[in-house]
Amino acid sequence: MNMTTETIEAMERPPVTMASRLEGELLEVSMGPQHPSTHGVFRMNVALEGEIVRKLKPVFGYLHRNHEQIGEHTSYLGSMPYTDRLDYFCSMSNNWAYALSVEKLAGIEVPERAEYLRVILAELTRLQNHASLLGFLLSDMGAWGTPLMYAFREREKILDLFESLSGSRMMCDYMRFGGCRLDASDEWLARAKQIVDRFPEFLDEFEELILGNEIVIGRTQNVGKISAELAINSGITGPMVRASGVNYDIRKVDGYGFYRRFKFRIPLGEHGDTYDRLMMRALEMHESVSILQQAFAQIQPGPVLNPKVKVRAFRPPVGEAYGRIEAPKGELGFYLISDGSPNPYRYRVRPPSFINLTILEDMCLGHTVADVMVILGSVDIVMGEVDR
Amino acid sequence: MIGTGILKGMAVTARNFVGSYFDKERLITVQYPEERTPLPENYRNFPILIYDNDPQAGLRCVACKICEKECPPQCIYIVKSDDKKPDYMGKPQFYPKVFDIDISVCMSCQICVEVCPFEAIKMDKDFELSKRERFDSLLLRREQLSKSNEYYHKIHPVEAAAVDKNLADAAAAAEAKKKAAAEAAAKVAAAKATAAKTTPVPPAAGSSASTSEASS
Ligand code: SF4
Ligand code: SF4
Numbered sequence: 001m002n003m004t005t006e007t008i009e010a011m012e013r014p015p016v017t018m019a020s021r022l023e024g025e026l027l028e029v030s031m032g033p034q035h036p037s038t039h040g041v042f043r044m045n046v047a048l049e050g051e052i053v054r055k056l057k058p059v060f061g062y063l064h065r066n067h068e069q070i071g072e073h074t075s076y077l078g079s080m081p082y083t084d085r086l087d088y089f090c091s092m093s094n095n096w097a098y099a100l101s102v103e104k105l106a107g108i109e110v111p112e113r114a115e116y117l118r119v120i121l122a123e124l125t126r127l128q129n130h131a132s133l134l135g136f137l138l139s140d141m142g143a144w145g146t147p148l149m150y151a152f153r154e155r156e157k158i159l160d161l162f163e164s165l166s167g168s169r170m171m172c173d174y175m176r177f178g179g180c181r182l183d184a185s186d187e188w189l190a191r192a193k194q195i196v197d198r199f200p201e202f203l204d205e206f207e208e209l210i211l212g213n214e215i216v217i218g219r220t221q222n223v224g225k226i227s228a229e230l231a232i233n234s235g236i237t238g239p240m241v242r243a244s245g246v247n248y249d250i251r252k253v254d255g256y257g258f259y260r261r262f263k264f265r266i267p268l269g270e271h272g273d274t275y276d277r278l279m280m281r282a283l284e285m286h287e288s289v290s291i292l293q294q295a296f297a298q299i300q301p302g303p304v305l306n307p308k309v310k311v312r313a314f315r316p317p318v319g320e321a322y323g324r325i326e327a328p329k330g331e332l333g334f335y336l337i338s339d340g341s342p343n344p345y346r347y348r349v350r351p352p353s354f355i356n357l358t359i360l361e362d363m364c365l366g367h368t369v370a371d372v373m374v375i376l377g378s379v380d381i382v383m384g385e386v387d388r
Numbered sequence: 389m390i391g392t393g394i395l396k397g398m399a400v401t402a403r404n405f406v407g408s409y410f411d412k413e414r415l416i417t418v419q420y421p422e423e424r425t426p427l428p429e430n431y432r433n434f435p436i437l438i439y440d441n442d443p444q445a446g447l448r449c450v451a452c453k454i455c456e457k458e459c460p461p462q463c464i465y466i467v468k469s470d471d472k473k474p475d476y477m478g479k480p481q482f483y484p485k486v487f488d489i490d491i492s493v494c495m496s497c498q499i500c501v502e503v504c505p506f507e508a509i510k511m512d513k514d515f516e517l518s519k520r521e522r523f524d525s526l527l528l529r530r531e532q533l534s535k536s537n538e539y540y541h542k543i544h545p546v547e548a549a550a551v552d553k554n555l556a557d558a559a560a561a562a563e564a565k566k567k568a569a570a571e572a573a574a575k576v577a578a579a580k581a582t583a584a585k586t587t588p589v590p591p592a593a594g595s596s597a598s599t600s601e602a603s604s
Contacts, residue, residue, distance in 0.1 A: 075458065077458070078458065078459075078460035079460070080499075081497035081499065082460065146401055156416065160428075163428055163430075163431060164429070164431075166430065167430040167431050168431075171495070171496065171497075208396055208399075208400050209396075209397045209400040209401070212392070212393035212397070213393040213394055213396075216393075217393070311502055311503055312454065312503050
């Protein structure tokens with residue numbers, strides 16, 4: 001146990017009286033996924049009464065890389081590859097959010113084909129993010145390996161698509177201001193379509209594997225409830241807020257990109273518990289598949305990059321812009337202030353999983369230690385994005 | 389009934405287990421060092437410098453230092469030469485006396501490739517780069533970075549063909565321009581010669597002709 005006196009004081013140990021001694025003192029435990037290959041390096045200071053969590057304090061910052069400061073010292077284009085490293089599961093949607101805010105700042109048009117490619121890539125990202133999240137969540141519950149490996153098998157196919165398009169599996173660095181770096185060939189689109197068409201097969205199999213499982217239901221239903229009111233007040237976004245029944249999806253609200261051209265539904269939860277959050281991901285994947293199929297049907301040949309945008313010495317006009325997208329984990333936004341120089345004056349990231357993590361304590365109080373891991377898994381955090 | 393969900397899940401795993409013996413789609417891993425999946429055309433790892441014919445004289449890089457300036461983690465280090473050597477179009481150009489890339493810092497972002505105006509730096513596909521030494525063996529020098537155009541064609545066939553075509557077009561355009569300029573110059577000279585016979589040459593016309601010749 002590695003606790004500083006400060007944190008212990010912060011947890012306000014209740015005065016020891018005869019009664020509380022009989023009931024048992026609070027035990028402080030420092031726990032958390034601490035291996036970089038789990039959710040990241042993260043610590044929770046939990047005060048336990050027996051097995052029940054009475055207080056919980058998340059401790060962030062072990063993966064801090066000074067992302068925003070670096071962004072203020074590199075050129076606008078130079079920050080693009082750094083955004084890949086925010087949420088390293090979803091580099092394509094990070095690229096899009098950043099490109100979107102720079103395009104807003106400089107008033108850049110994006111060609112039609114590039115918009116379609118962006119939608120395709122962002123939805124593929126959502127598929128692989130949600131699939132692996134379900135795998136991780138199951139592995140947090142103790143279903144070691146099997147569901148995760150099934151999810152990774154599907155994710156691998158999507159990562160192969162990313163690799164053959166952008167050159168890298170996870171650090172894609174694919175989008176540029178005013179479009180995309182390279183065009184997708186017809187073979188690539190055909191291959192992607194084939195993979196997407198077969199994805200529902202995997203979804204059905206996966207749902208059969210886990211969603212009816214009594215242990216999964218027992219461990220997730222009524223665990224970690226968030227009321228709709230709390231969800232709105234705390235500013236959480238993405239599948240988390242929709243699981244509480246709040247109809248808020250930036251794809252519908254802002255209609256950025258070409259999302260207004262597609263027909264899709266927003267799944268909404270009812271109880272705001274872990275099971276609803278889990279189901280949100282499963283249902284969203286079905287909707288993503290439908291968006292992808294519409295996009296494959298609508299995409300037309302054409303240019304993918306606005307030729308007016310300069311590669312070297314790109315200087316947007318003085319001003320500020322906030323561009324946001326519905327990333328798989330929630331609202332991902334970039335706030336940029338330009339003073340007319342090649343570097344942004346201010347570069348701020350609004351990462352979804354950081355803000356979603358702020359209500360961890362509200363979700364965990366009154367549950368057992370074992371539930372904390374499940375609840376944390378259902379938040380869907382990536383520490384690269386939380387700590388930046 | 390309690391337990392049916394679990395049994396259903398077990399049926400799925402059993403199907404996958406048995407299927408992995410018969411169905412290729414369910415068995416997707418390969419035994420890596422012996423078996424390899426082919427790398428896609430666009431795969432990128434670390435930058436290399438391209439040369440035509442000769443590793444010393446044929447380097448396309450002209451040490452303009454644009455890539456050094458644009459590289460986000462600043463892992464390129466270039467020292468410009470003092471003398472010039474002819475490039476692929478026969479124009480005298482500087483060349484890099486020192487060109488180092490620290491690939492332990494490089495993040496494979498390909499921005500150097502995008503900003504280079506001379507098609508001189510491209511991405512390699514070699515990913516088996518572990519080294520035994522602790523210190524600067526991942527700091528690649530110019531000699532280690534230099535790769536022939538044939539090697540580039542081998543790793544990125546489609547892209548390299550497009551690049552070669554662009555370079556050939558540029559060279560042809562430059563050649564045509566030179567020819568046109570020479571013809572224009574000859575015409576001007578002829579006109580000058582005939583004009584000189586009759587009237588004195590106005591100095592402005594003569595000087596503008598010679599500047600356009602020099603700049604072309
Ligand atoms: S590689 Fe290209 S950009 Fe870099 S110094 Fe050489 S010519 Fe200039
Ligand atoms: S790939 Fe990126 S990080 Fe590597 S040398 Fe080129 S610009 Fe620098």
